[in-house]
Amino acid sequence: MADQHELRDKGLRLTPQRELVLSAVRSLGHATPEEVAAKVRETHPGINLSTVYRNLETLENVGLVLHTHLGHGGATYHAAEELTHLHLVCGVCGSAADAPIDVAAQFVNALADEFGFKTDVTHFAVYGTCAACTTPED
Amino acid sequence: MADQHELRDKGLRLTPQRELVLSAVRSLGHATPEEVAAKVRETHPGINLSTVYRNLETLENVGLVLHTHLGHGGATYHAAEELTHLHLVCGVCGSAADAPIDVAAQFVNALADEFGFKTDVTHFAVYGTCAACTTPED
DNA sequence: TAACTCCTGCGAACTACTCGCAATTAGGTA
DNA sequence: TACCTAATTGCGAGTAGTTCGCAGGAGTTA
Numbered sequence: 001m002a003d004q005h006e007l008r009d010k011g012l013r014l015t016p017q018r019e020l021v022l023s024a025v026r027s028l029g030h031a032t033p034e035e036v037a038a039k040v041r042e043t044h045p046g047i048n049l050s051t052v053y054r055n056l057e058t059l060e061n062v063g064l065v066l067h068t069h070l071g072h073g074g075a076t077y078h079a080a081e082e083l084t085h086l087h088l089v090c091g092v093c094g095s096a097a098d099a100p101i102d103v104a105a106q107f108v109n110a111l112a113d114e115f116g117f118k119t120d121v122t123h124f125a126v127y128g129t130c131a132a133c134t135t136p137e138d
Numbered sequence: 139m140a141d142q143h144e145l146r147d148k149g150l151r152l153t154p155q156r157e158l159v160l161s162a163v164r165s166l167g168h169a170t171p172e173e174v175a176a177k178v179r180e181t182h183p184g185i186n187l188s189t190v191y192r193n194l195e196t197l198e199n200v201g202l203v204l205h206t207h208l209g210h211g212g213a214t215y216h217a218a219e220e221l222t223h224l225h226l227v228c229g230v231c232g233s234a235a236d237a238p239i240d241v242a243a244q245f246v247n248a249l250a251d252e253f254g255f256k257t258d259v260t261h262f263a264v265y266g267t268c269a270a271c272t273t274p275e276d
Numbered sequence: 277t278a279a280c281t282c283c284t285g286c287g288a289a290c291t292a293c294t295c296g297c298a299a300t301t302a303g304g305t306a
Numbered sequence: 307t308a309c310c311t312a313a314t315t316g317c318g319a320g321t322a323g324t325t326c327g328c329a330g331g332a333g334t335t336a
Binding site: 032069071073074088089091097099103104106107110111114115116117118119120121123124125126127128129130131134135 | 207209211212226227228229235239241242244245248249252253254255256257258259261262263264265266267268269272273
């Protein structure tokens, strides 16, 4: 549990709320601010939603967490070290599968070469139809 | 102006509001519901925002318009026949550039081959940093 | 024209998020 | 250890964007 160092190293104060938010994000994998708040409230019932939002923002600023848009409008937060995959969101069944970032390597390179655009493929989900929903089965 | 046929063919009633919403989407290229409302109000000032939202949803259900997520949370609407490009959204300056869908062809194929995932690259923006913001200039 | 529905306008409600302020608390210092 | 200062928290209000219910009005068919 080197959280204390991580947070202090980034120039942040070490508050119970902040630690709880960070560990909630880590344990949840991906989670909306509300889900993070719910998780944190299991051990710290009084925590305020504003505090969760502010800590997510703060933790994102120092690079410990990141957010991704999975479509519904709300952001989904991840621990920074876990964000090594891209998200395949199915428009039919709503599932979100993971795929390794390498499948996008050519795409990222093409965008870089042709447009000078440096792509972060993990930030937005990739939308489409998953295998299960594409294959008509009865 | 075959709008009447289009709408009627889809089983929709032909109301001035509905026609105006559709033509606003077509003339604007990409637009948020609020921008569509503003456009429509140029010729039909009394139109209600709810009506715009409902018509966008209705038109989307019958396939005449589509929406894309450009990131800020709000959806952006397009005429269905215009959606032949993907969007490169810059996280630094916030600009949204267009790119032909072919640059994503390999990526789409890889996803299809490896995961059976049928990708709609136009639905979500592609996030990253544009050339202007990548190149440090003074 | 009459009747039947769909559609519209309106206002309230809702969701997701942000902000200001006063009280609290972490971290550094003496 | 006691104290000081600034960061942080909780709370409530505020905001933006979107949805919903309802009653009146309009498009469509016979």
